[in-house]
Structure formats: C-alpha cells, structure tokens
Amino acid sequence: MKEKISIQEKQILVSLITSVLILAIYSLYVYQKYMVGNMAIINDFKFWGKAFLFLIPVSIAAQIIIHIVFAIVNKILTNEDISTISDERDKLIELKSVRISHWIFILGFLLAMGSQAFGMQPWVMFITLIFSGFLASVIAEIAKFYFYRKGI
Amino acid sequence: MGKCIITNNIRKLRFHADEMTQQDLADKTGVTRQTIVAIENGKYFPTLELAFRIALVFNTPLEEVFSFKLEESPKNEKE
Numbered sequence: 001m002k003e004k005i006s007i008q009e010k011q012i013l014v015s016l017i018t019s020v021l022i023l024a025i026y027s028l029y030v031y032q033k034y035m036v037g038n039m040a041i042i043n044d045f046k047f048w049g050k051a052f053l054f055l056i057p058v059s060i061a062a063q064i065i066i067h068i069v070f071a072i073v074n075k076i077l078t079n080e081d082i083s084t085i086s087d088e089r090d091k092l093i094e095l096k097s098v099r100i101s102h103w104i105f106i107l108g109f110l111l112a113m114g115s116q117a118f119g120m121q122p123w124v125m126f127i128t129l130i131f132s133g134f135l136a137s138v139i140a141e142i143a144k145f146y147f148y149r150k151g152i
Numbered sequence: 153m154g155k156c157i158i159t160n161n162i163r164k165l166r167f168h169a170d171e172m173t174q175q176d177l178a179d180k181t182g183v184t185r186q187t188i189v190a191i192e193n194g195k196y197f198p199t200l201e202l203a204f205r206i207a208l209v210f211n212t213p214l215e216e217v218f219s220f221k222l223e224e225s226p227k228n229e230k231e
Contacts, residue, residue: 006186007186008186083184083186085184087182087184087187088183088198088199088201089184089187089190089196089198090184090187148186151190151193151195151196152190152195152196
C-alpha cells in the first residue's frame with residue numbers, strides 16, 4: 001500500500017523547492033543588476049561580501065514567509081495543523097541530517113581553499129562556497145525526507 | 153554479533169484500550185502522531201524514556217509492549 005505523505009515530509013519538500021528557487025532568483029537578480037556589462041566585478045571582494053551578507057537574511061525571510069503561506073494553504077486544503085512540537089525522533093533526524101550537511105559544507109570549504117592554493121581566481125572560491133552551502137542544505141533536506149520515509 | 157529484532161504490540165494494546173487512536177497515544181506520551189506511526193511500523197525505535205511512557209499509558213510492563221530477539225548470525229550457526 002502506498003504511504004500517505006506526512007506533514008513533515010510536505011514541509012521538507014517545501015523547504016527544498018524554496019531553497020532552489022531562492023538561490024536561482026537571487027543569482028539571477030545579482031547577475032542582472034551587478035554583473036551584466038561589468039564582469040570585472042567578479043573578482044571584487046566587496047561585491048562578494050555584500051552578495052553573501054544579503055543572501056542570508058533574504059533566504060531566511062523567504063523561507064519564513066513561504067512556510068507561513070504553506071501552513072495556511074495546507075490548513076485550508078487538508079484541515080491538518082502543523083505540529084509545533086519537535087519530539088525525540090524529529091531531533092534525531094535533524095541531528096543526522098545536520099551532520100551530513102556539515103560534512104558536505106566542510107568538503108566544499110576545503111575545495112574553495114584548494115582553489116586558492118592552486119592559484120585560481122578569487123571568484124572560484126566564492127562560487128564554490130555558495131554552491132557548497134546550497135548543496136549542503138539541499139542534501140540535508142533530502143536526508144531528512146529519506147529518514148522520515150524509510151525510518152531511522 | 154547477531155542482528156537484533158525489536159517488535160512491538162502497540163497496535164494490539166491500542167485496540168484493547170478501547171481502540172485508542174494514535175493521536176491520543178501521541179498526546180499522552182508527548183510525541184507527534186507520526187512518531188507513533190513510525191514506532192508501530194518498526195521504522196523507529198524509541199528511547200527508553202518514551203518506551204516506558206508508552207508502557208505507562210497502557211499500564212503494562214515494558215516487555216508486554218516491546219519484545220527483543222537476537223537473530224543468530226550465519227557465522228554462529230556454523231559453529
């Protein structure tokens with residue numbers, strides 16, 4: 001029998017889609033606003049510093065808004081409340097997925113530092129850092145989904 | 153060392169407790185309904201604390217709720 005998707009699994013899928021969308025839209029916005037016709041900016045440390053600093057609050061705010069919208073839409077469609085408690089299983093799944101994401105980010109960080117050690121352009125390091133952060137968060141969500149579905 | 157198999161009788165115990173719902177059991181033990189579902193389906197093995205809480209709800213010893221069996225590994229079988 002096919003298992004019904006749980007509320008936690010739905011939330012993970014929403015987070016996953018949101019993460020992909022936020023990075024795609026933000027990258028497109030930064031590219032069009034700052035990089036078109038001014039590709040020299042790609043090696044400007046100030047530019048990357050600002051890009052990183054703005055990405056964090058933008059991403060947090062967007063995630064919060066989308067989760068509120070999801071909670072409202074889900075309540076209307078299924079009359080199901082989103083659980084506010086996080087029990088021992090939720091915490092264990094969170095811990096395991098954070099550990100996986102931590103190792104992926106560490107690997108990305110080492111690759112980013114390696115790019116500088118081998119004399120590559122600074123933008124390679126920044127792109128590697130952004131990409132490894134994104135990959136770490138996506139894989140953490142996938143791991144969470146797997147643990148909720150297949151068991152822990 | 154052999155593989156351990158943990159099974160539970162929660163479904164049966166709920167039935168004998170006036171068909172207690174998974175949500176009721178979840179509320180009484182302080183976890184989400186999904187955790188009770190996962191335990192019943194053998195997808196999650198609770199901590200000792202939660203295991204005792206579940207046993208307390210049904211007013212029964214822990215061994216009545218969970219049972220443990222050690223499956224002999226092929227190496228041991230040869231011996």
